[in-house]
Structure formats: C-alpha cells, structure tokens
Amino acid sequence: MMSVSGIRPLFAGVSRRWLSAQAAAQATRETQPLPKQDAQVSKLGSGLTVASLENYSPISRIGVVVNAGPRHETTDNLGISHCLRSFADLSTKHATGFAITRGLEDVAASLETSTTREHQIYTVRCMRDAVDTGVHYLNTITNGQEFRRWELRENKGRLTFDLATIKDQLPLRVMDDVHSAAFRETLGRSAYAPEYMIGNHSTDMLLEYVQQHYTAGNMALVGVGVDHSELTKLAEQFEARTGSGAVKQAATFTGGAELRNQCGGDFSLAAVAVEGCASGSKDALALGILQHMMGAGPYIKWGSNQAASKLTQGAGKATSLPFSASCFNLAYSDAGAFGVFAVANAEDMDGVLKGMMKEFGAVTKGNISSKDFERAKNQFKAAVLMNSENQDTLFEDLAVQALNLGSYSSPADLAQQIDSITADDTLKLAKKVFNGKPCMAASGNLGQTPYMDQLM
Template sequence: MRGLQTLNQLSKRCYAAPRIAPLTEPLVSPKPPPAATRPAQNVQVSKLPSGLVVASLETYSPVSKIGVFVKAGSRYEPVGNQGVTHLLRLASNLTTKGVSAFRITRGLEALGSSLSVTSTREHMIYSLDFLRDDLDAVIEYLINVTTAPEFRPWEVAELTSRVKIDRALAKQCAQTSVIEKLHQAAYKNALSNSLYCPEYRVGKITGDNMQEFVADNYKSSRMALVGLGVSHSALKQVAEQHLDVHKGAGTPGDKAIYHGGEQRVQNGDSLTHTLIACEGAESGTAEASAFSLLQQLLGAGPQVKRGSNVNSKLSQGIAKATTQPFDATAFNLSYSDSGLFGLYTISQASSTREVIKAAMAQVSTVAGGAISEEELARAKAQLKTEHLMVLENSEGLLEEIGIQTLYSGTYSSPEDVAKGIDSVTSTDVINAAKKFVQSKKTLASRGHLVNTPFVDEL
C-alpha cells in the first residue's frame, strides 16, 4: 500500500513541475514545412480498339476507387429471362472461375477493401474501394467478379431467399413501388422492365440463365473501366490485360417505346402517393437541361435538410387549394433514349384530387410564360450547385464519369455542364412545360384511391 502511495505522489510531482523562468516573450510556433504542391488533374479518357473505354482522375487520395460499368441493366433482359439482373446484383460475391466466394470475402477484408454492386435500368456497376498501394492485390477480385462468374447451382439457389427479401422491402416502400409502376405504365418494352425479379420468376432463374445473359451483354464494347486516385497508365494496363478480351457488340437492346397509361394500387394506406409524368428527354441533351431547370423551378425538394419546401411553386400553389398536409415535388428521369418528367405528390386520400389539380395548374402557369428572370437565375444556380455536390462524393463522381464516358466516349467537365445550363433560355423551359401539359401522360398511384383522378381526367 505504501508503495502505491509513493507512486501516486511521484506522478503528482511530475505533473506540477515549477516554472524555471518567467514568460516575457510570446511563444512562437514553428512553421510547418510547405506541403508539396501537386498539379490539378483532369479526367483522362482512352478508348481501346475493342471499344472498351478507360477513364481516370488522379485525386492523390490515399484511398482509391475503381469501377466497371456495363450496359447490362434490366432494360436488356429478354422477355424469357426477366429478373436476371436482380440475381446478378446479389451474386457478386459468389465463386468465380478464378477465386472462391470464401477467398473473395476474406481477401478483401484482409486488405481493408470493399466491393459493391448496383444496378439501374441501363447499367450494372461494380465498384471497389481500396488503399491506393493495393491496386495489384485487389484487381483480381474485381476482374473475376465481372468477367469470370461461375454461377454454381447450389449457390444460385441460395439467392432465392434474398430475392424474396428485396421484393418485400421494395413492396413496402411506397416510393419505390410507385416508381416501378410508373415505368410499367409508361413504356411498352425495355424501360418497363423492373429492377426486381418478377414474382413468377422467383426461384426459377438458373445459373445457365445468368451465364447466357452475361455472355450476351458483358462485352468489351459495352464496358467502361473508371478509376479515381489511380494513374491512367496503370488503369489502362489493367484494361488491356483483363477486360479487353470479350470481343463483339453484344445484345443491342430495343429502343424504348413510350405510350403512356396508368397503374393503380388500391390498399389501406393513410397516404396516397401519385406520380404523373410525360415523356421527357434523352440524357445529355439541351432539352434534358430544360426539363431539369423546370424541375428546379417547380420544386425539386427542400433546400434545407429536414426542412420544408414552402418556397417552391408547387407548394405555394397547393397550399392555396387545401389545408390538409401534403408534399409535392417535380422529378426528371433521363435515360439514353428517353426520359420521364412529372410531378410526385403525397397527400391524404380526401384531398388527393385537389392537390393534383393545383400541382398541374402550376405547370400550366409556367407553360403560359410566367417565368421571371430572377426565378430562372435561381433555378440555374440550384441546378449547378446540385451537380457540383454530386461530384463532391467519390461514388457520385465515379458514376458521373462512368456513365458519360460509356455512352459518349468523352467527359464533360463541370465548367462545360455549367455553360450548358446557362445557355438554356426561358423559352426552352416554357416549351418543356408545354410538352408536359399537351402530351400524353402516365399516372401511377398507390394508397386509398377513392379521390384520385384517372389519367384520362387530367
């Protein structure tokens, strides 16, 4: 016990050392050595003879990110093989011809890396995060997953339970459900295919079905290899050695055919979700920019996190028509050969008709020319800010570079995008609003639909 007391006293004396000399001059902190300046880099894009696109941006980050983009989304599913992309998304960690499922999991864990797979209606996106010095160690996993899947029957069969869970979650989410219904109603083919496996196909998709889809679509000419925080020469070498081997054009896919229509899901939900859309514009066109500005002008959501959207035209117009709570935003979905623009409202069942009518009236007001220069300038500033904020995130930046280069073989810098937005005139936005008012519409709704108008009543 005494020894412990002595140690305690010693520690206190060490902490309370006396000052030797008075402090008469201010303390001067030593200046840190100047950081090495590194020149800013631009996105570099190369296209190999096979059609494979390689794009990179050197960010000097200690963590790198690479992704393989494939034109193999659900729109490319043939009628007899629908739902296959849903299983491909879940099968990213299964055994391949080069590495086992166990090795993929443990190997990436040992390196502190992570592999993720996402799918859209047009793309399958495989992305890998890793320490920049580990490129040679992690690249084999990404290459095996994208180019050498094996799809063993017993592993594919185990995916059925996960497919059912995904479907159940999507069905419970009102927003996801109504968006799926909107695409089914709007298009005759291609883009009408769901992101989720149809119920009648659950448990019936085999490894042979998946292998057939991969063989038809995973071609070099339909791929882009994109990297952040990697040198372009190293990434190009990876592409030439591992991805530039699958020759051919692959399945071209059908052009999306918009025809409009209606899908209604009647249930006992207290809120009614409604989407009203017209055919929008192809991605990357001037018309798509006009629709994006119209979206900002009408209201694309609150500008303050967890805030309200009271300053939007939609909210101001609807607030005059009903005292019931509601939410209303405009949306703009652009694809490679089509698009959907419209209004998304959430309201009580008793006030749905009034909310939709007031929202449609706001678009008609814009179509009549009611746009001030101040409103247009604010919409442009919001749209440019939204684009730049997407690029601040490595995932958003990788996706932006990948999708642009995959379809056009080039990348538009933020400055070029800003110039394109500034070039849109008020007349362009008015014409976009007129197109919505005058063209054939699509309606998808979910909830207690007793007071929800039909599409022919709009």
C-alpha cells in the same frame, strides 16, 4: 563582464527560430496544392473503355460498368439483372466466393454491386496501394462467372429478402409503375425480379445473358482516385470477351397508360409523367431548370418550401395538412420522362394533384418571371456541383458518361452549358412536354385520387 551562460539562451533562441523557419519553408514546399487533373477516357484495342479521374483521394474507387440493366431483359429472363446484382460474390472460374471475400478483406477493400435501369455497376473501394488487387477481383467477378447450380439454389433467399424489404416501400412501387406506364418494356422494367421468377433463373440462362452483354465493347473500367496510366495497364490484363454486346432495343415513350394499386391506408401517392429528353442533350438541361422551377425538393430543413416551389404553392392551396410535392426529370441514354410526384392524406389528393397540374400548366403559358428563372438556374447549377462532391455520385457519373458517350463532361462544363440556356428555351420545352401524352401511377388509399383524364 557578461557571463557566457547569459549569452547561450540568446543564440539558442536564434537557432530554434532558424530551424523553425527551415521547417516552415519545407512544409510550404510539401503542401503546395497538387495540380488539378481532368478526367481521362480512352479505349483499348479490345474495345474496353477505360476512364479515370485523379483527385488524389486517399481511398480509390474502381469499378466495372456494363450495359446490362433491366432494360435489356426479356419476358423469358425477367429479373435476371436482380440475380446478377445479388450473386456477384459467388464462385468464379478463378476463385471461390470465400476466396473473393477473404482476398478483399485482406487489403481492407469493400465490394458493392448496384443496378440502374440501363447498367450493372461493380464497385471496389480500397487504399491506393491496393488498386491492382481490386482490379484483379473485378476481372474475376465480371469475366469468370460460373453460377454453380448448388450456389444458386442456396442463395436464392437473397432475392426473396430483397423483395421483402421493398414490399411496403410505396414510393418505389409508384416510380416503378410510372416507368412501366411510360415505356411499357425496356426502361419500364423493374430492377427487382417478380416473385414468380425467383428460383427460375438457371445456370444456362445466366451464362447466356452474361455472354451476350459482358463483352469488352459493352463494358468500362473506371477509377476515381487513381492514375490513368496505371489503370490502363491493369485494364490490359482484363479477360473480357470480345464483341460489342447484344443490340440494344430502343426505348420509346408511349404514355397513355394508368396503373393504380389500391392498398388502403391513410395516404395516397401518385406520379404523373410526360415525355422527357435523353441525357447529354441541351434539352435535358433545360428540363433540369424547369424541374427546379417547379420544385425539386426542399432546400431549407423544416422549411415550407412554398417560397421557391410552384408545385408546393399549388398543392398548399388544397390542404393545411402535411404533404410532399416535387418534380422529377429522368434522363436515360435514348429517352426520358418528366413529371410530378405527390404524397398526401387520402382525402386531400384530389385537390393536391389538381393544384400541382394547374401550376404546371401556368408555367407553359409564360408565367415565368426572370427572378424565378434565375433562381431555378442557380439551384440546378448548385445541385450539379454539390453532387460532384459526393465520391459515389462522381464515380457513377464518370462511368455512365464514359461508357455511353466515350467522353466526360465535368460539372463545371455542365454549369457553363446551363448558363447558356435562356428562359425562352425553357418555356418552349415546357409547352412541348406539357402537351405530350401523359401517363400515371398511384398507390395507397385511392378513393379521392383523380384519374388521369380528370387531371389533364
């Protein structure tokens, strides 16, 4: 006769397998993919724009974007955007600087401020259950500034430190200069204050600028990894001033200028730009394809990049030494700049730049193979989609589109628009921009760096 003890393990095994099956079924139900959410953009009665994208991230990014970048400055308050960026954590009407710092630390949140040529962006990263705290401090920072005189005096060293850290960054200097040569004012203004203005931004000057630009109609509250209805409720508590903000001066590409900074060394850096297109337009996307066709940067680590980049092919004929050759496409809300950027040994810069410009000119004559065009189109689409995986890039893109356009085109939407662009569209635009009025900026050892008229 079979003993009972010999039967128990059999039933125990069945029981365990049954419980395991139940657990697996439960886990399957619990790990069903969450429904994909589209970005939502709405506007409150006050004029404040609210934009969000729920991507179920465990960390929420919330922020305020304001149309108050360097392009809105005047010669009297030059560098004030730099001040606002550096002084974001100073005392306000509702909290001291210490209280702001401690309050954010208590919920393990971080605060960052950044400046583009058109916008001031205040960003808080926090856990999802601390979004209300993050929005509270964003409201305090952007709508309750006081700029107390003694705090400005004690913290002006921040501006000096910033200038010291970028002093020897020649690529930044060249791109700043090419903006100045292209646009003169508006988009030509730097994100950094000139040395002579440090300490000269008074409390009254800062408050006047904030009152003009930090208004509900000129701001957007943006969140990634947050529910739109929740963010909208929090936005209704914002204390933003009423109004649409100061009238924005239109940016005009003037070109024709050349800025050279002879500072010696072994290398030369140069940028040549022509008029581009404003963001949000089909032409700006066509220029994106052209940028990748000319060479937007290396795609293979330690690779030569000569197989894909026409600029590198042209520059490589002039030197066997290391160099960098790339194309940039800068699209702003109402204007743009398109051009080439090069870094090379000083004695090689003449041949490098002329080789790059020769390749650019060849493209305008129809030297575009279907293979090159499709490769560039695929690279551009890949860049758009890959950038969307970066949460910071996704956040800024959502913020700027929502504020400027009142809507949002997803990376997938942009990829479809890129697919609709033909080689003929790109060729026509290439001819148009290449024949535009150029401008140039150069820095370093410029003994062998050609002048603009020698290039064009």
